[in-house]
Amino acid sequence: MINYNSLVKKWASELELYELPEAQNLVEWLLEHHLGLRRVDMMNFLEEKDLPKALLDDYERLKKGEPIQQIIGKAPFYGREFQVSRDTLIPRNETEELVHLIIKENPQPNLRILDIGTGTGCIPVSLFLEMNQPRVFALDISEPALRIAGANARELKAEVEFFQADILNESIPVDSLDILVSNPPYIPEKGKKGMHPNVLDFEPGLALFVPDEDPLLFYRRIAELGKKALEPKGKIYFEIHEDYGKAVQKLLSDLGYTEVEIIEDLNGKDRMVRGKNL
Ligand SMILES: C[S@@+](CC[C@H](N)C(=O)[O-])C[C@H]1O[C@@H](n2cnc3c(N)ncnc32)[C@H](O)[C@@H]1O
Numbered sequence: 248m249i250n251y252n253s254l255v256k257k258w259a260s261e262l263e264l265y266e267l268p269e270a271q272n273l274v275e276w277l278l279e280h281h282l283g284l285r286r287v288d289m290m291n292f293l294e295e296k297d298l299p300k301a302l303l304d305d306y307e308r309l310k311k312g313e314p315i316q317q318i319i320g321k322a323p324f325y326g327r328e329f330q331v332s333r334d335t336l337i338p339r340n341e342t343e344e345l346v347h348l349i350i351k352e353n354p355q356p357n358l359r360i361l362d363i364g365t366g367t368g369c370i371p372v373s374l375f376l377e378m379n380q381p382r383v384f385a386l387d388i389s390e391p392a393l394r395i396a397g398a399n400a401r402e403l404k405a406e407v408e409f410f411q412a413d414i415l416n417e418s419i420p421v422d423s424l425d426i427l428v429s430n431p432p433y434i435p436e437k438g439k440k441g442m443h444p445n446v447l448d449f450e451p452g453l454a455l456f457v458p459d460e461d462p463l464l465f466y467r468r469i470a471e472l473g474k475k476a477l478e479p480k481g482k483i484y485f486e487i488h489e490d491y492g493k494a495v496q497k498l499l500s501d502l503g504y505t506e507v508e509i510i511e512d513l514n515g516k517d518r519m520v521r522g523k524n525l
Pocket of ligand 1: 335336337338339342363364365366367368369370386387388389392412413414415416430431432433453454455
C-alpha cells in the first residue's frame with residue numbers, strides 16, 4: 248500500500264528541474280488528472296504497481312521538463328479550460344490580468360475587438376464570453392495555433408472570427424475597431440539564458456522571442472496599424488515585458504495616442520500599457 252503524501256514527496260523529489268513546492272504542486276495536478284481524486288480523498292489508496300501506465304508515462308514526461316499543461320493538453324484561463332499544444336503559448340496569469348482590465352474598463356455593448364497573436368485564443372474567447380455582446384476577431388501567423396484557438400472557441404461557445412496573417416508584413420484585416428489588444432512576442436533573444444528549460448524546450452519560439460536589436464518591433468508595428476484600424480477614441484491594450492513599460496509608453500505617445508498609461512501586474516511589475524486613439 249502506498250500513502251498519497253509519500254508518493255507526492257517521492258515523485259516531487261525526482262523532478263529535479265523544479266523547486267520542491269512547485270514540484271509537489273505539479274505531481275498533485277498530474278495525480279488529480281489521472282485518478283480524478285483530490286488529495287483529501289486518497290490518503291491511503293493504491294499499490295504502486297496498480298498506478299495506471301498513462302500516469303507513469305506522463306510522470307516521465309514531467310521529469311524531462313515538459314510543462315504539465317502540455318502533458319494533460321489543457322490550461323486554466325479566466326475560469327475556463329483551454330486546449331493547448333506544442334504550437335501554442337501556455338496562457339499566463341499576467342494575461343488574465345490584461346483580460347480583466349479590458350473587461351472592467353469597457354462595459355459598453357457591441358464593441359468591435361481584435362486580438363493580435365492569439366495563440367490558444369484565450370484572450371478573444373474570454374472577452375467574448377465576459378463582455379457585453381462584443382464582435383470579436385483574432386489573428387495569428389501560426390496555422391496550427393489557429394486550429395487550437397478555433398477548437399477552443401467552438402468548445403466554449405464563443406463567436407470569434409479568426410484570420411491567419413503575418414502582422415509584421417500584412418495589414419489588419421478588419422477596421423472600425425473599438426479595442427485592439429495584443430500580447431505579442433516580447434522576450435529578447437538574449438533573455439533565453441535565464442529561462443527555465445520547460446519554456447525554452449517546449450513552448451514555441453515564434454510566440455516568445457524578438458531580436459535583441461529591436462525588442463519593440465511588434466508594439467511599433469501594431470500601434471502604427473492601430474492608428475488606422477481603430478475608431479477615434481478606440482483603445483489599444485498591450486501586455487509588455489516588465490523592462491519596456493516606459494519605452495512602449497513613449498512609442499504610443501509619439502504616435503499620437505493619448506492617455507497612455509503603464510499598469511502593473513499583481514506582482515508589482517510593469518505589465519500592461521493602454522492608450523487611446525485620438
Ligand atoms: C506571446 S504569444 C501570445 C498568445 C496568446 N495571445 C496568449 O496571450 O496566451 C504571441 C503570439 O503571436 C503569434 N505571432 C508571432 N509572430 C506573429 C506575426 N508576425 N504575426 C501574427 N502573429 C504572430 C505567435 O504565433 C503567438 O501565438
